Amino acid sequence: MSRNLELSTNQKTYLHEGLKNGIRLSNRDFLKFRDIDIYLSTDEFGYVEVSIGNTKISVRVSSQIIKPYEDRPFEGILTINSEISSMSSLKFDTNSRSQEEVLISRIIEKAIRRSNSLDLENLCIVAGEKVWEIIVDLNFWNFDGNLIDIGCFASMLALSHFKKPDISILNDEIKIYDINEREPVNLSILHIPICLTFSFFNLNSKEMNIKGDEANEICLLDCDLIEETYRDGFLVITLNKNRELIQLSKNGGLPIDAQQLLELCMKGQSIVDELTNLIKTKIKENEEERYKSNNLGLLEATADR
C-alpha cells in the first residue's frame, strides 16, 4: 500500500493558473474560511464536533482529581492529546509520527496551554494535595486540510462548553457532587486563542522571491488538501480578541516580508473576532437550549422581573 497522496499535474496546473487569475479551486476568496459546522452535545459537557469542508474533528474534555506537580502546588493541570490517527487520512501513520503531525500537535498545544488561556490556579482544590486535571482529547475524523486552525478552534469550543462537577470541602474531606445534584461549574477561561494558518504560493521562480524586489507571492487562508499539498510555505498566527499576538510560527518555506507579516496580523484580527463571537454565540445557544429542556427555570430562587 502506498503512503503517499498522489495528485495529478492537472490539478497543479489548475491550482496555479487559477491563483494567477485570482481564483481558488473552491471559488472562495483568498482570505475566507470555509463554512464551519458545529455540533454541541446537549446531554453531556465538553463534547463538540466541528467540521469545515471535509475536515472533521471531535473534541472531548474530561476532568479528574489528581496530585499537582511538586514545583507547582497551586496549579491544576491541562493535558492536550492530539494524536492524528490514520482514520483521518492514511497519510498519517500510527506507528511513526511525521514531522507534520508533531508540528500540528505542538502548535495547538502552544496556542492553548502555553498562552495560559485556561486559569490553572482556579483548578486548585487543596494546595499541594489535590487539583483538577483537565484532559482535552482531539479526534481527527477526516482530513481535508487545515487541522491546526480547526483543532485549536474546536478545543477552545469544547473547553468553553465543559463544566466540571461542583465540590465542597468540609474538615479536609472533599465531596464531589453529582451533576444532577448541584449545577456543575464552568472553567475559567481567560481568553480564547484562535490560530490562523496562512499558506503561501510562489508562482514565479524561487530566486525572484529571495531577492525581494518583486515578491508577489500569493497568500491563502484555510487551505484544503490540494492547496496544502502544493503550498510553498505557511505561517501560523495565533491571536485573541484582545488584540494580543500569542504565537507566530513560520517553519521554513517561502520567505516573506516583515511588512506582509504585519498586514496579515491586521487582516487576521477581524477573522479572529468573527470566530470568537461564533464560539460565544454557539455556547450561549446551547446553554439556553439546555435551560429549556431541563426545566432549570423551576429551580431559580429569584423572581422573574
Add this chain to the structure above:
Amino acid sequence: MSSSLILPGDNLEIEDISQYKTTIGPGIYKFPTREPKFIPTQPGILNHSTQSNKQLIYIESNSKRYIPHKNDLVIGIVVGSIGEFYKVQLQDFSTPVLLNFMSFANATKKNRPNLKNGQVVYGKVTVDSIEIENEIECIDEGCGVLDDSGYVFNVNLNFARELLYDANSIFLKLLANKCQFEIAIGINGKIWLKCGEGVKKEVKESENKEDEDDDMDIDSTNVKDLKYTLAAVEYLKKAQFVKQDELKQVLNVCFKNVEN
C-alpha cells in the same frame, strides 16, 4: 428484473442454479464446491433478471475502495516506472498497477510515449489477479494519455458507474445545457473533465511580442474555460448527494458566478 435490499450472508432468492445458466456479477461469491452455491458478500441492492433459462445476479452498492476487474475503464495517475512498466495509481493509498511501455496504440521500441510522474492516463484493466500485480493497457480507441488541459477529481464509485454506463443519465445532459465539455470517466471514481479548451499553461515569454492583442484574447478565454471547468466539477461533485428535483437548482448555483 427485480431488485431488493440484501446483506452479506443472506439467503439469495434466485432460480434453481442447476436448471438456469447463472451469470454472477460484483458482490456475489461462488463456493468452489462440486455443488455450486452462491452467497452475497456485500450489502446493497440485489439485481436479479431472468431470461428463458439464463439468469443474471449482481449487487449494486456504493463502496469507496476500487478493486480492479478485467475490462474496467479506469483513470490512473503515473507515479513512477519500474523496468518496462509505468506504475499507475488508480486511487489514493492503493497499490499501483502496471502499464507496459508497449501497451499504447502504435507504440514501438523506438516510438513510445514518454510519461512524467503526475500525468494522467485512461486505460483498460487487462490483468486482475489477486496473486500478481494488476495491469492496464491504453491500446483501445479513446484510451491513452489525458492531456494537462483538463481537471481530474474524485467521485463515489457508484456515481462514476452511473455516469459511464447509464446512457439516459440526467447529470451530463443537464450540464450540456450550460457549457461545452469533454469528459473521461473512470469507474475507479476518477473523472477527467474540461470545458471549452480547458487550461493551457502560460507560454513563457513568447518570442515575438507583436501580437499582444492576440495574447490577451487567449488569456481571457483561458480564464473563462477555467472558471467553467471548475463550476462543472463543483456541480458533478454536489450532484452525487442531491435528489433529482434539486439538481437544476444546484446546477444554477454552481454556474451563477461564471455566467455573469
